[in-house]
Each structure stands twice: as structure tokens, then as C-alpha cells.
Amino acid sequence: MKNFIKLVNFELNRFFPIYAALGILTIMLQVVGVFITSNDYIFQIEEQTKMGIVKESAIILEIGQMGMTRFTGSLWFGGPIALCVVTLLIYSLFIWYRDWFGKNTFIYRLLMLPTERLNLYLSKAVAIFLMVLGLVALQLVLLLVERQLFSMLIPAAYIKTSTISQIILGSEYLLVLYPTSFIAVLANYSRGFIAILVLFTLILLERSFKIKGLLLAGIYALATLIVLFAPYWIQAIFNRQLFFTSELFWITLALTFVVGAVSIWISHRLLNRRITV
Structure with a gap:
């Protein structure tokens, strides 16, 4: 078990720089997306006001309330998630072929370690799985932060308040991540x-x-x-x-x-x- 944990830790450390960059990029893109989406919505409110519609209820009737489901259905939200998925899929292939085609055929050094070879196979799988869970946890925290940001940026009358459960239920791919x-x-x-x-x-x-x-x-x-x-x-x-x-x-x-x-x-x-x- 000790050797297995060491192998998992080894695989996680090898990918950590790219993994950290992936997490930071996800945070940046989604937070920027919150501000852009909020500004677009406020611009719509201003356009309605210029047209002579001043009542909040009338404006909402025209453009609808701003809710998290509107953001979670956008590219700003789905794009970073898709990028994470594609990157981890590519790395799932790279995690093996790097060892075979890298310098000095590193796979043979791994195979000579004093541990069951199956541990090598399972440690790589567990490492990928832990990375997935880490990004899933990060996205859940981001949902909480983004919901709070929207409530700060959009006037209260135009916000459609939603719980995290309602946000998840309103998105098909979030339901896959958070059943x-x-x-x-x-x-x-x-x-x-x-x-x-x-x-x-x-x-x-x-x-x-x-x-x-x-x-x-x-x-x-x-x-x-x-x-x-x-x-x-x-x-x-x-x-x-x-x-x-x-x-x-x-x-x-x-x-x-x-x-x-x-x-x-x-x-x-x-x-x-x-x-x-």
C-alpha cells in the first residue's frame, strides 16, 4: 500500500504544474464570464430604459430576470469545463506514452520498481480520477462564488435567486457532475x-x-x-x-x-x- 501511495503521489506531482494552470484558467475564465454576462444584462436594462420602459416589472417582462442558469448555459461557463475534460482525456493517453517515448524509456524504470506491476496501472488511474474529483470540487466552490458575484453586480429586483441544487438541476452537464x-x-x-x-x-x-x-x-x-x-x-x-x-x-x-x-x-x-x- 505504501508503494502504491508513493506511485499515486508521483503521478500527481508530474502533472501538477499543468493541473494548477488548468484550475487557475478555469477560475479566471468563469469569473470574467460573470462580469461580461452581468454587463450585458445591465446594458439590456439600460436599453429598455432608453426606450421609455422604466418599471422594473415591465423590463423583466421584456428581458427576463438574470439567473445562474442563464450563465451556466453560456460558453463562459461550459467552455472551461470542456477544456478541463479534453485536457484530462489527452493526459490519460499521455500518462502512458510519455513513459514509453520519453527520454531513456522511463516505463522500464517504473516496471523494475519493487512493487506489483498492477500498482503502476492502478496508480495512474487513481491519479487521473483524483484530478477529476479536484476539478469537480473546484467547480462547486466556483458556483457559490459566482452566485454571490451576480447578486453583487445585478440590482436585486432583476436577480432570480436560486439555490445550488436548483442551479445544478437546471443544467444537464452539472447533473452529471453532481447527481x-x-x-x-x-x-x-x-x-x-x-x-x-x-x-x-x-x-x-x-x-x-x-x-x-x-x-x-x-x-x-x-x-x-x-x-x-x-x-x-x-x-x-x-x-x-x-x-x-x-x-x-x-x-x-x-x-x-x-x-x-x-x-x-x-x-x-x-x-x-x-x-x-
């Missing part, structure tokens, strides 16, 4: 973690068998999709609702864990039998 129930949290984040494991398994297949590995990785990826969506395809084939919504949820979640277990098993065998130092 409304513990079971949904467990399901969403376990699926995300297992998706990382599957991606790492695809990389190890390619690294183990080179050109043939690309084909094997493609077959495994296709097989994974077939397994995960099997309940939906079965219903489509029979053209009838064979499962209740709750049943579909638990079946697909169980299949996700099966895929995760198979990915760990395949990666363990590849690391110990195909990749040699």
Missing part, C-alpha cells in the same frame, strides 16, 4: 473510473502487440460497448420494454463493474507476461 442521490453519485463516478481502466487496457494492448495490438484494442473497445449496451439492444431487437428503468440502471451498473474487472485482469496479465524489461 442528486448517493446511488447516482456512486454510479456516475464508478463508470468514469472504469472508463479510465478500459482506456488504459486499450493502451496496454497496443503497447504489448504493436500493430496487432491496435486491432485487439479496437475489438476490445467494441466488445465493451456491446456488453454495456446489451440490455438496450436486446429491447430494440424484441421491440418491447423488457426491463423497468430501475432494472436497466442496476443491470448496466453491474455490467460496468464486470467490464472493469475484466480490464484489470487483462492489464495484469499484459504487464506481467507481455511487457518485459
